[in-house]
Amino acid sequence: MxxxxxxxxxxxxxxxxxxxxxxxxxxxxxxxxxxxxxxxxxxxxxxxxxxxxxxxxxxxxxxxxxxxxxxxxxxxxDERRRYDGRVVDNVRMSLRDDQLIRHFIRVSEAIVRVMNRGERASQYGHVSVPAREIEPLLQAQDFLGRSLVSGLRDHDPCLCGSGGKYKRCHGRRLEPIFGL
Ligand SMILES: [Zn+2]
Structure with missing residues (x-):
């Protein structure tokens, strides 16, 4: 509604x-x-x-x-759900089949996981997270967000200007950090 x-x-x-x-x-x-x-x-x-x-x-x-x-x-x-003080991540669904979107979703999920890892899960408001843990993810999210805003698709030349397709350029380079 x-x-x-x-x-x-x-x-x-x-x-x-x-x-x-x-x-x-x-x-x-x-x-x-x-x-x-x-x-x-x-x-x-x-x-x-x-x-x-x-x-x-x-x-x-x-x-x-x-x-x-x-x-x-x-x-x-959703009357079955109650708020119990814990962070509930957003549910994200891509609207087309594209690695840039899948990577944007995976990095967004990884950021929420890192922000709420361990004792940080019960903290409220401003949560301090070591830069080395979160910076690479925020940079990747920014890069992917700018790629998508520019209308790029995964088979287009990568936003970094290397001339290679995203899939074969930053797509490969970013993949390992999403599992953090
Ligand atoms: Zn690139």
């Missing part, structure tokens, strides 16, 4: 779980979890675990402000 965004004056951008918990303390109601869907046209669809507020009279309201000021979201309620 499309759901209107009605940012609560006390809510923080993207912090849906603490926002809804605080709203319940102030105004009653309850939390409904589900998935907020985002589309990067021709590239991928991403489902983000998300909470909205159920008001005491049963209205469903997204009280969390969006980073780019979106006024509505596409939301799939």
């Amino acid at each position: 499309y759901l209107a965004v009605k940012p609560d004056p006390e809510a923080f951008v993207n912090e849906c779980f603490p926002n809804v918990e605080a709203k319940i303390v102030r105004a009653g109601g309850s939390m409904l979890c589900g998935w907020q869907l985002w589309e990067w046209p021709h590239v991928l669809v991403e489902a983000e675990f998300h909470a909205v507020w159920l008001s005491p009279d049963g209205g469903m309201v997204d009280i969390t402000p969006k980073p780019h000021g979106e006024t509505r979201i596409l939301f799939v309620p």
